[in-house]
Amino acid sequence: MAEVDFAALKKGGFMRQKQKGYFSLRLQVVGGQLTAENVKKISEVAEKYGRGYVHLTSRQGVEIPFIRFEDIEEVRRELAKGGVKPGVCGPRVRTVTACQGSAVCPSGNIDTQDIAQELDARYFGRDLPHKFKFGVTGCQNNCLKAEENDLGIKGALDVKWVEDKCISCGVCEKACREGAISMADGKIVLDERRCNYCGRCAKSCPTDAWEGENAYLVSFGGLFGNTIHKGDAILPLIRSKEQLYRVTDAAIQFFADHAKPGERFKFTLDRVGLETFKEKMEEAYNGGISD
């Protein structure tokens, strides 16, 4: 057998198993979605080259265990016919996870799948000092657990009350779980300090008297492995995709520039200082020019 370059294989999604000569092949999945064609091909490959089963990973990925070392090239070619690509492991940008988002879910505030695809196109597999995970969740229900990720994105709704559409029915006051809405003399009062941008007022309003713009809440430095840390949401509401990607570009660049090899984002932020990082993020948030 030729010399095995484990690092190269790992980069290509081949996870060495404890059984000698076998690999668990990680596949590229974006936002937890696979086409029926993908699934068919994965099934065929698992039958023919694996042991007839797949493993669903904790981050919406699929792995085919028990792939023989000598079959790797053939498996890669076979999967490509069904539009399936190997994923990645190691120190780089990992699978971008996402819930179904506003395209399908009544609670969704943003099109999470669209964002996941764009993040994947922008960053997937990019080499960095350590692993880097993105997660995109559509709303405050947080099904996708945004704050577990090195960079988490949460869908928000930036709401405004439109007086002449309102019938003062009282539904939104009750739909709000933050106590941010009160009614006085048939008029709505929104306490903006309490609003968490969940969008429940707009979604429940029978006359659409709450108008909402899609927006994003971003958290940094989440961990859910050996160390557990909830990502820090240090920026105000992000109101456009352009602004969102300015921030994600700057965050990942900060990690590339400042992290030591093998150091997760959270520990880089601890060492370099969250305040220093925050200044950089505010610069990106404001369009590259700091206040």
Add this chain to the structure above:
Amino acid sequence: MAEYQIDDTVDITDVVCPITFVKAKCAIEELDDGQILSVHLNDGEPVQNVPRSFKEEGHQILKLIDNGDGTYDLLVKKVEA
């Protein structure tokens, strides 16, 4: 309440989510287009979610009346799909 003519009432304070909306939905099915249902419901999850579920089904919410005793009456006009 005098401003609306109520055609039927349903009490969903005796059930919990998700049966709350199922019971309310069954009640509105019985009505004709344009008729008004009054739904008696509890504070908390029912009052947070049931109005929105009616909206998502395409019906028209008219009013939420706070009875001051931890219950509400939600007036819904049936809109035939």
